[in-house]
Amino acid sequence: MQKLKKIVAEFYQRYEGDPILVQSPGRVNLIGEHTDYNDGFVLPAAIDKHIFLALAENESNRGRFYAIDPGETFEADISGQLSKSGKGWPDYLLGVVDQLRRHGYDPGGFDCVFGGNIPIGAGLSSSAALEGGMLFGLSRLFEWEIPPVEMAKMAQKAENDFVGVQCGIMDQFVSLNGKKDHAMKLDCRSLEYEFYPLKRRDIHIVLCDTRIRRELASSEYNVRRSQCEEGVRILQQHEPGINSLREVSPELLNRHGQKMDPVVFKRCTYILEENKRVQDACRDLEENDIHAFGQRMYASHTGLRDQYEVSCAELDILVDAARTIDGVLGARMMGGGFGGCTINLVEDRYLDSFKERISQRYQKITGQPIAIYQAKISAGTQLVDLPKAKTDKEL
Structure with missing residues (x-):
């Protein structure tokens, strides 16, 4: 090199x-x-x-x-x-x-x-x-x-x-x-x-970079963190031993969720669901079910967009486009949000066509180019x- x-x-x-x-x-x-x-x-x-x-x-x-x-x-x-x-x-x-x-x-x-x-x-x-x-x-x-x-x-x-x-x-x-x-x-x-x-050797990890860097990400990161902490404080009134959302069951959250601000409840719901997605995704890898794994990536993006509300239009455009392109097994936004990259799992034989089609789609909708990086684990x-x-x- x-x-x-x-x-x-x-x-x-x-x-x-x-x-x-x-x-x-x-x-x-x-x-x-x-x-x-x-x-x-x-x-x-x-x-x-x-x-x-x-x-x-x-x-x-x-x-x-x-x-x-x-x-x-x-x-x-x-x-x-x-x-x-x-x-x-x-x-x-x-x-x-x-x-x-x-x-x-x-x-x-x-x-x-x-x-x-x-x-x-x-x-x-x-x-x-x-x-x-x-x-x-x-x-x-x-x-x-x-x-x-x-x-x-x-x-x-x-x-x-x-x-x-x-x-x-x-x-x-x-x-x-x-x-x-x-x-x-x-x-x-x-x-x-x-x-x-990751048993499938014929898969590339592809990052599609919106090239958007928004200061909102750092301030909203702190807001999301405080909202999660607020949810924990409310639940601690009923279960004093709880120290984080990691220790909260869906049943406990749903039982006392009406005592939370609806936005705080949404944030907490996302965290519980995302933790379960990670554990389910590990099982998918063990079973070499990469298609199920990819669907969890899409579900993760939906949660980040609708429940945690840290996505943005540009990231959503890229994920929506990825869903329609042959050879893409899964996609989601990656990182703090409000800009940055999507991560995509793409079969090697579709790699060139994926890069061409997603670049064209993004340019057509936003008028801006994206940067694309590909990697292996x-x-x-x-x-x-x-x-x-x-x-x-x-x-």
Whole structure:
């Protein structure tokens, strides 16, 4: 891969020593949206779009970073109190170093060159891949034994506490721990996880990006979260032991739902139904019933549109179009909502016609183009072999 070769060549040009090379994947979430902060279930998968990092120790107390894609460098003393860079991208790396030190790990100076092929801003979690890749790489470089669950928690905290983005743990968890050709069912309460095979090798995951980025997503995210919490508070009056919607049965919700604002009741209903959809979807994968799985994806989108109300016209256009195109097994919006991507399961033999037809349909209705990305399910973060050559000419 040219990107990987360029990263290695840049490292040898800028720094000394032989680096280790880390490959850290982006992710998709097949089903289970907005369930994470309700202690529910999600079903993500790592994909074959990656951040690559070349890392080596240096004989100093400094972290020296080079980002291939913006072509920028950053350097900082990492032996003392760390502060934000003012540049954005270095904070994801500094945040990892900060978390390591808070957990008793003391990295010495190191050099890092990184870049990748994860589309930025498409909801494929390039930031989580970068954080997880840096954490995994440093643990290997300095020979620390950090359990996988702890590593995911540290990567999440790096983004929460240092970068300042209040993300959940799903992205970092599956990026670090994903398995090739398998989706991961993650229990967001216990952080227990298990894998379910996607046995159909003739299927591509296709992301259709509306290219719409709406500020409404962050503010409405907080509103949805507070509405779910309000539903829990009302139910706690009848069942004091309840701490989240994860612990609420449909019978309990229906019995006391009339005491809620109708909107709050709708939000809670969606969460309960989506958690069940995730569990049913796992059974579909076990039984290799990909058609049933796809129907649950469509049902998830309907719930997100009508009950949770986080979709938008552009996302609905893409899902409605996907329903009518040959070879599409399932589709739904993915992510926080109000823009971003739909995720589609498409049979390989229909891949080209799907991309052409959905692009034409969207352009005809909205007057705007979409971006399309295709992926396969891959393994989680891992070391990869270094190319033997050390210069661009040799590579």
